[in-house]
Amino acid sequence: MENSDKKLKSALKTRHVVMLSLGGAIGSGLFLGSGQAIAAAGPAVLISYVLAGLILFVVMYGVGRMVMHEDVHGSGMSGIIRPFVGERMAHFTDWVYWATWMAVLIAEEAGVATFLAMLIPGVPLWVFSLIVAVLGTAINLYSVKAFAETEYWLAFIKVAVIIILIALGLVLLVMNDSHLGFTASEAHRASTSVAPSFAPNGLKGILESLLIVIFSFGGSELVAVTVAETENPKEALPKAIRGVLFRIISFYVIPIFLFLQFLPWTEVSDPNAASPFATIFNKIGIPNADKIVLVIIIIAIFSAVNSAIYATSRSLYSRMEGSNGKIGKSLSKLNKNQVPVRSILVSSAILFVGVILSAIFGDSFWHFVAGSISYTITIVWIMLLVAALMMYFKFKETGNLFLKIITSLVLVILIAVLISQIITNPKNLFIFAFIICLLSFFSYRKSK
Known part of the structure; x- marks a missing residue:
């Protein structure tokens, strides 16, 4: 039974939103050792994590202020930023964010299947892809509470x-x-014998690792999408956001600091090495540590798949809500549990396409699509900052001079990060991301 007149159900509690923000900040990259970032910067990667954490905090603080300022919130990312950047740019942000999470779906499905194959060898990858697709879709279809x-x-x-x-x-x-x-x-001596400097690759290495770290923090902004389905968003979202910096330090900086204390940084950064978690747990004497950590990695990646289905379906629903077109009306219908079933099915369809493609082409296509995520997530963060800045200047009571300066500075840094991504990444990735942005911007049609 469907009803297009219903609204999304406010079923998310404060504990759900807080834990969602936690889960968004903790991805598979940490459990795999954050090797790329450490290889780029050496021990100085700790600076990159702290700096990226500060950037994320300023972005999310702005989101919290926007939530507190408005009494009524629409669905999707656009529901928060629309009052400040206008309908077209809100539309643009929703579609770019939708494309970001579609790429996450593609990449993470391949990741789960690959690690499941390592845990249970002999089973074709497409079988695991199918399991992930069915399970993730079913959880999201049932109810928002089941997802939460x-x-x-x-x-x-x-x-x-x-x-x-x-x-x-x-x-x-x-x-x-x-x-x-x-x-x-011993680990310190091993590290210094290879690279006597805290920052063996200098400032360039720190900046390179910063690009990687910002990408790994993508997903933390997902709490903004939950605003229309949260029981008390003005309590839940600010509470989740206030702890962002603490969570980054607790769950990224401290573990990586410990890795660098116990293992030479060149070993931690080796892409062919076991997860630092597995190495340390093995040395402590925990049996089957490698398999335990493998299960945790699978959980972390499946969590990303689950969140990606939620984020894509709500972004799609947000764009279709109130549409007069036949397709728009269809995609904005809710079932008896007030879940946008058709938006979920359309968004998760890429998972089932992935089952077929993984059986035919392997994972080379996934790596290409996943590469576009770093562009689009940076653009979304920039849009959130622009919206927050416009609010601070338009409504003077929402932000003092210090907040405006800090937000402006972080905006400049993110723009510099985006330019660096364009310079350092392959041109075909930039072209792919650029086409997504063009389609997102010019697909806007003013409501009659």
Whole structure:
């Protein structure tokens, strides 16, 4: 049974939104060692994580201020920024964000299938892709509460593993127990013998790693999309946002600091090496540590798939809501649980296409599409900052001079990051992302 007159159900509680923001900030990259970022900057990667965390905090703080300022919020990312940037740019942001998460769906489905194949060898990749597609779609189709509860517990598992690592790492630092096979001093000597500098590749390495780290933090802004389905958004979203910087330091900076204490940074950055989590857990003596960490990686990536289906379907629903066209009316219909079923099916269809393509072409296509994510997520963050700045200047009570200066500075940094991405990435990736942006901008049609 469907009803196009209903609105999205406000079923998300504060604990769901807080844990969603946690899950968004903790991706598979951490559990795989964040090797690319560490390889680029060496131990100075810690600076990149702190700086990227500050950038994310300013972006999300602006989102919180916009939520607090408006009494009524529409669905999707556009529901927050529309009052400040206008209908066309809100439309543009929603479609770019939709394209971002569609690329995430493609990349992460391939990732889950690959790691499941490592855990259970001998099964074709397309079988695992099909399982991921069916499971992710079913969870989102049932109800927003089912999605929220699933994400809550997936994020809880990821957080629990990181907390265990931090606790064990701090104990080992205090004990400095050499019988475990490694010590902080040994790892430090091994690191300095290879690269005597904290920043072996200088400022260039830090900037290169910053590009990677910002990409890995993509997903944290997902809480903005939940505004129309949160019971008390003016309480839940600011609470989730206030802890962003603390979560980045707790769940990225501290674990990577511990990795660098116990393992030479060249080993942590080796793309062919085992996850630093697995290495440390193995040395401590936890049985089957490699398989345990592999399961956690699969959970982390499936969490991204689950969130991607939610983000794409709500962005699509946001664009179709109130449409007078036949397709728009169809995609904006809700079922009895007030879930946009048809938007979910359209958005998750790429997963089922992926099952076929993974059986035919392997994963080379996925790597190309996934490369476009770094562009689009940076553009979305820039749009969120532009909207926040326009609010600060238009409504003086929403932001003081210091906040305006800091937000403007972060906006300049993100624009510089976008330019760096254009310069350093292959041209075909830029062209692909540019076409997405052009289509998103010029597809806007003014409502009659």
